[in-house]
Amino acid sequence: MSETDSIEAASRRLALALDALDAVAESRRDAVRHSETLTAQIDALGDDRSRLAGELDYAVARSRALETANREVAKRIATAIETIRGVLGSGD
DSSP states (O other), X not given: OOHHHHHHHHHHHHHHHHHHHHXXXXXXXXXXXXXXXXXXXXXXXXXXXXXXXXXXXXXXXXXXXXXXXXXXXXXXXXHHHHHHHHHHHHTO
């Protein structure tokens, strides 16, 4: 093999190695972009979870307040019914 052939073979190997390095670098850039996208999605899911947890806490508190008000109204209605029955019954 002549010196020119050796240089050409080395140049081809260098070009192939540079192409492989470029492909690996591009793959790495894609992986970083994908990782950044996943990180952003995870952050968004965390924000959604926090918001939904707050809304759930509010809904539970509101539900409890409504249950308490409902029990109070039921007691008042029962008292009113008993009072009306007493008034109607005393007329006999």
